[in-house]
Amino acid sequence: GLAGAISAALLARERSGRGREVNISLFSMGLWMNASDLTIGLMTGRSPQSESRTERINPMWSSYRCADARWIYFVMIQSDRYWPDFCLALGKPDWQNDPRFKDSAARAQNCAALIYEIDRAIAARSCDDWAPIFDRHNLVWAPVRTDAEVLDDPQAEAIGAFAAVDHPNIPGCRVVNSPVEFGDADTIPHRAAPELGQHTEEVALEMGLTWDQIARLKASGTLG
Known part of the structure; x- marks a missing residue:
């Protein structure tokens, strides 16, 4: 936020x-990051309430645990659009004819029952087994990566997320690379942070001190 504001001011x-x-x-930035929930409170006069997994208005925007204990996350905001393919991907075409799940309003009303069924279906296969199925049915999803998995993630490698x-x-x-790219601008190589006092003499010389003065300052303990 601050970087964008400075750029706009410049x-x-x-x-x-x-x-x-x-x-x-930092406080105002925290409010801005939670603006959606806070705005609901401002407009309705009611404090936003946190939802548990079984209380999601849209069960197709939530996390689910696979057979190998890895988690996946669905992000299909337009649930009616994706619902038929979602049912086919999970091998549950009959869900499309279930009156409890016929549209987004019905699914929201019966979210606990639907999430229970989705939990059971997802738990039947591993994340790697589900991946091609979800992709084939054009679902919007992603595996939930641990920090350790991210370090060796092929997508992270492809986008140059880590710099030598x-x-x-x-x-x-x-180290983690900056996410910002400027077209065809040359990449600036990263350097290790200097050791404590590594450049003390260079800085002192730039300030006009002589080697004799630097030696005396070191002898007195003024410079480390």
Whole structure:
């Protein structure tokens, strides 16, 4: 949020010649990140309530556990659009004729019963077994990755999510790369953070100190 505000202020200065003061707080950013729920409270006068998995208005926007104990997450906001393919993918074509699940309103009213049935269906196969089935039926889904899995995730590798760093003490060191790309701009190589006091002498020389002065400051303990 702050980076975007600064960029907007710089653009406004470029166009108008007038600078802007940018103010932001972590609290206001937290409110902004939860604006959807808070706005409901502001407009209705009722505090938003947290939902459990069995209370989801849309059971096709939730997480489910596979046979191998891995979790998957469905994100199909337009549930009526995806419902027929969803039923076929799970091998439950009869759900389409079940009056409890006929449309989004009925599914919301009977969400606990439907989520119970989806839980049972998903638990019958592993995540790897489900993946081609879901993709073949054009469902919107993704596996829920652990931190360890993300480190070796092929998609993370394909988008250059991790950058190599020439670290003096850690062979094969990698760090998380910036998600921002600027077209055909050259990639700037990452460097390891300096050791404590690594550049003290260089900075002192840039400030105009002589080697004799630096030596005396070191001897007195002023410089480490």
